[in-house]
Amino acid sequence: MSKSYSVAILGATGAVGTELLSLLEERHFPVAQLRLLASPRSAGTIVTFAGENIPVEPVSDRSFDDIDIVLASAGGSTSKAYATKAVAAGAVFIDNSSAFRMHPDVPLVVPEVNPQAAATHKGIIANPNCTTILMNVAVYPLHQVSPVKRIVAATYQSASGAGARAMEEVKAQAQAILAGNTPITEIFPYPLAFNLFPHNTPLNDQGYCEEEMKMVNETRKIFAEPQLQITATCVRVPVLRAHSEAINLEFEQSLSVAEAKEILSQAPGVRVVEDFAANYFPMPIDASGRDEVLVGRIRQDISHPRGLELWLCGDQIRKGAALNAVQIAELLVAKNLLQPSEVAAV
Amino acid sequence: MSKSYSVAILGATGAVGTELLSLLEERHFPVAQLRLLASPRSAGTIVTFAGENIPVEPVSDRSFDDIDIVLASAGGSTSKAYATKAVAAGAVFIDNSSAFRMHPDVPLVVPEVNPQAAATHKGIIANPNCTTILMNVAVYPLHQVSPVKRIVAATYQSASGAGARAMEEVKAQAQAILAGNTPITEIFPYPLAFNLFPHNTPLNDQGYCEEEMKMVNETRKIFAEPQLQITATCVRVPVLRAHSEAINLEFEQSLSVAEAKEILSQAPGVRVVEDFAANYFPMPIDASGRDEVLVGRIRQDISHPRGLELWLCGDQIRKGAALNAVQIAELLVAKNLLQPSEVAAV
Structure with a gap:
């Protein structure tokens, strides 16, 4: 039996978050557990994923316990607030915001262009800007x-x-x-x-x-x-x-x-x-x-x-954001790159 | 008393034709007589200019008798059909279509850029493309x-x-x-x-x-x-x-x-x-x-x-078409350039 992963979507109710959910299902990403996170304002919404109703939870410092992969699309300030916490909890944080894109310790990855950069990650990988x-x-x-x-x-x-x-x-x-x-x-x-x-x-x-x-x-x-x-x-x-x-x-x-x-x-x-x-x-x-x-x-x-x-x-929304992020997650899984060698000092 | 001119608008009912009418009135172009011309389909419409109701006439070979200036915006084929007739009747034909723009005998004029080119006209002056x-x-x-x-x-x-x-x-x-x-x-x-x-x-x-x-x-x-x-x-x-x-x-x-x-x-x-x-x-x-x-x-x-x-x-519609054409007409009047030295062989 092939391995499956605990995935959290941070910003699950936004345009990109919605697309991330569709893509995980459509591309048969090996999801063991899905945690949907959003601001307290959006929490409580029920989202259907693979036939299951999943409630959107308010994000907190403990949201990333037991999570392998975070797909974050809730804006730069939310990413800045939670990325290191997610990484400390053992997750890889794939960030759609611009918060860490130019940080030297954070690879910026387009899987068709520089997949090799993903191998150098220290817990955080940035998804580039759509354009x-x-x-x-x-x-x-x-x-x-x-x-x-x-x-x-x-x-x-x-x-x-x-x-x-x-x-x-x-x-x-x-x-x-x-x-x-x-x-x-x-x-x-x-x-x-x-x-x-x-x-x-x-x-x-x-x-x-x-x-x-x-x-x-x-x-x-x-x-x-x-x-x-x-x-x-x-x-x-x-x-x-x-x-x-x-x-x-x-x-x-x-x-x-x-x-x-x-x-x-x-x-x-x-x-x-x-x-x-x-x-x-x-x-x-x-x-x-x-x-x-x-x-x-x-x-x-x-x-x-x-x-x-x-x-x-x-x-x-798709290749310009959500699809590229899911492709990065797929790359990490395929190349067995989920464990960073060291943690980024962002 | 300053001189005034007989003006024909060919394509009077289109977007540019409508703007030509507004601009002649707004800019107080010295109009002695205004003749509105269009395809038989559009003829019969009544247009108000300077408080007068003017019927739109179907364009014909005799439409340009006694006309000093034609402002044409009825498409390339209409311009090709009538330009030489208008010039033969003694009018200057200011053409908004692309029919003659690249013809060596036809100046292509943006009054802010190459007003001097207007002086070389042989009856036809082309208005450039909007872009x-x-x-x-x-x-x-x-x-x-x-x-x-x-x-x-x-x-x-x-x-x-x-x-x-x-x-x-x-x-x-x-x-x-x-x-x-x-x-x-x-x-x-x-x-x-x-x-x-x-x-x-x-x-x-x-x-x-x-x-x-x-x-x-x-x-x-x-x-x-x-x-x-x-x-x-x-x-x-x-x-x-x-x-x-x-x-x-x-x-x-x-x-x-x-x-x-x-x-x-x-x-x-x-x-x-x-x-x-x-x-x-x-x-x-x-x-x-x-x-x-x-x-x-x-x-x-x-x-x-x-x-x-x-x-x-x-x-x-304005500077990209109608205004530029009216500015060319104003330039011809101001510089006394209505009479061509010779007739274009287009």
Whole structure:
């Protein structure tokens, strides 16, 4: 009989938490016991998993006793409050927040890109930012064959990136606008329905927002390329779920479109979607609920002899968050990496 | 008493035609007589202009008798059918379609950028594509001070770019989706509400769509820089009106953010919109109905020592189409350029 594991989901009632539950069931993750944790506000909800009704418990210092794997998606402050406690209790803490991503003792893992980094964990493994994951799954296979020198990215990010309530807010705003009323903004600073705006995370002194700097710094860490040149413009668009990205790549040596397509058609986690006659390329509605990052419009950059352009869409909640976290858990199980050699000093 | 002119609007009932009428009135264009022309399908509609009810007439070969200026926005095939007839009848034909934009005998004019080109007209003057106009208004002032070598653009284009019916389609789709029904697509090939897709114009052998090649070729012609390196990814987003663009610029010599902001704050047709504390930058809802191109997020490209990033929004119907055409008419009147020296051989 194969081994099974005690799993805790921290932030079980959020958009990513809900998806984590679906994925554990759908992918037949060997769950021996499932503990659902959330803030006291959300505790008490009953969630069905594999035919069983499981109550959501308020998270506490003792929530991680006997837990092997924590899948955390309750925000940075909750992760900071509980990660070391979970690790001290013997669990591996797979964290979807940005709290530990850039910590030198915490591997930042996209299983299709740097699975080897997971082996170095000291109890905490970070799940990268959604836009980073989607870009990395598409770009890394090319980078392995022909090193990328510079990336210029522009994102088209759905409401789901701000959680389940943000998705409801956009729908309510659209309803209001269609009825001739003023849209109400609570989660987002400005109306998003029938509008768009630069990503509303704090800006640094250079005028880049946090979301953009995540794409820059996390990609460098995941690729283990601290010198990789990256710039990004991150924009929220009135799409419910699945992010899109326009990616301009400059290579050290030229890589042909045919080679790039061949590489991407074989790449794990990627699906090439291109029907030129039908003008059919990746779209958020097609990426939603799917595991793969859809990539298309792979073309020679006509402005640069060593450039390629590509366009991608990926499910922000799934591969951009929950699926990547479950894949990390699967990797730990498959490679027998649950026991850290030492505990991270975060 | 100052001179006034007989003006015909070809395509008077479309989204751009309606805006042309508003702008002629709002800007006190010296209209002696106004003739409203449309396809037989749309003829018969009564339109109010300056307090007068004017019937929309079906366009015919004799529609341009006694007309000084035609403002055409009825599509390329209609422009091709009537432009030379209007010119033969003594009118200047200001064309919003793409029919003649790249013709060597037809100047392609953005009044803030290349007003001098209007003086070379031979009866027909082309109004550039919306995305081109918006980008050029923002980029040319920088290019004049510090030559731009390469542009990497990603667009976020509203439904208005496909006309008034497309705007209605997006609203109807949103209504259907919110009610749990399947959205109907008639104008667009795929649902646009709560979704987005690469611009649905035909693709060339290199995989670039027509909209992208307009940005490339038209900008080169307007800037009179045939070697300027440009690449673009054009995307339709579920915004009703006003396009947005993420623009990455590489200069021959570095240009500082402070210099760029100073140049843009003085540039005609540009309004710098940047409030870092409030995370407030150009948005389509703020650009809609406004004349200026809103520019913000002007920042040093952290991936390139001679690069700048910027973000813009502009009203696609107004500066992206109707306003630019009316400005061309104003330029012809102000510079006494209505009479061509010779007639274009298009």
